Amino acid sequence: MAQPSVQHVWLGAQTGLLKGEMFNVVRKNATNFSEFQSPGREHEVCAMCWIHLACRNGLVKKFDTGSAGFVSERDCTGGEGTFRGVATWGSSLITCVQSGLLKVWEEDPLNQVALEVGRDVYKMRQNPESPQIVATGGKENNLKIWDLQNPLKAVFKAKNIILWQSPDNAFSTLSHSPLCFSSVVVGNTHGQVAVVDLRRGMVGCCLKGFSLPLVASCGLDRFLRVHDLRNKQLLHKVYLKSRLNCLLLSSKENWEVSPIFISTFDVFLLFLYLTKRNGC
């Protein structure tokens, strides 16, 4: 088995498998880090954060990259539906499920915070710079920003920012584009990925001028793709055998360690910055 500490991309599959993928130009090598007996449909990985796996059956597993195994499990059942986001805040875990129950899991059950963020949540994200601040949004559910130290009221409620609305095909995924704050990378249900400039409101017109070049995507077709944002080229495409739900990019220094990457050294330095920005 490959060393877990050198994996560049971590992927959670619908079968409950955790995969590591080394970003290698010459060879394609993906490694499974789960045992085949344990996973199943109820262990489907619904959300990931560094490096916790939120499964369909309500368990949040912690993976240790040093020993290449799951070190602990935590029962985080509550609410209805699958996990839509998981994050860490110090020693506690933040989870959000589809029915809108956002909960902070402390060691002491008395200190646990629970709040309702509205129905049909599609995504919960954490602010990487101040981990107590999270954002939620979903179908027919406006974007809200919450401060978990003061959870009674939302810090900010947007009007008319609803995920999943577009004239043709629904957007299924969204990520902030590096450095350029007015742009987002969106993917729709048809498997098309585009960069949208929010200032100008046009699709695919602002691919020039990006200083941070990589975006990784995974989907139901079981492929992991890494694109260069500058010239829209596909850099890396791997078949990973299982349907993939979520991915994490490693922010370890080992991007520079592999000798193959020396020619594209600047790419990976920038990539590091990108992973830091996205809080992965």
Added chain:
Amino acid sequence: QKERKVLGDKAPPKPIPKTLENQREPDETIVQPQDEEVLLEENSDELSAYFSGQEVPKILVTTSDRPRSQTTRLCAELASVIPSCEIYYRRGLALKCISKQGAARNFTHLIVVNQNRQKPSIFVFILADLGLGRRGMRRPRRPTPHTPEVIMTGFGTRLGRSVGRLLASLFPSRPNFTGRQVATFHNQRDFIFLRFHRYMFKDGTKVGLQELGPRLTLKLRSLQRGTFDSCFGLYDWVHKRHEMDTSRRRFHL
């Protein structure tokens, strides 16, 4: 050939003719037999209940609005070969409405036969969207109500395997061997041919075949995850002509 005749046994072996199939572009998604990960995924997906025999498929067949005679005839033929199949008039209902009502009445599959230029053209299967061509038979025989066996051939890739599974799940997983009927889904160059036969073993080597149901030619256009949803549904695979059909030697199923 004349040289070959002259040389007799000493003739060099005939070269294998080049076809699109054996010149096929290598595809990394081709499933190896007994692949643990694929088996794991198949044992936990939505269709696993049919193949383990826990659920029996019950199929709702409907058409587009105002079906022409060819379309209704095709539905009747389908109902004659697929067991536990019921035909309903569309009555102008939306697909989402039908799938909701069907689920309430314990239907497991929904087949919609649409028509293009007054001929049946597109199957909207509850999960897959399949193009349809059709050829008549010379002397159709009547099928018996026995559950047929299902043969799948040529579904090699991971996508092909899931499409094959979907098609095979139309039939109950326990065939009735006394009926000696068989439904064959044969995939060749991404076209799926559907044939129904009754077989008879004549002696140890020969088998007689009698053709029963309609001959259908299907082509996969898209495969969705979950029930059919044109706006918010997640696509497993969509046929994108300009991206995917750049080589004649590339096949997806």
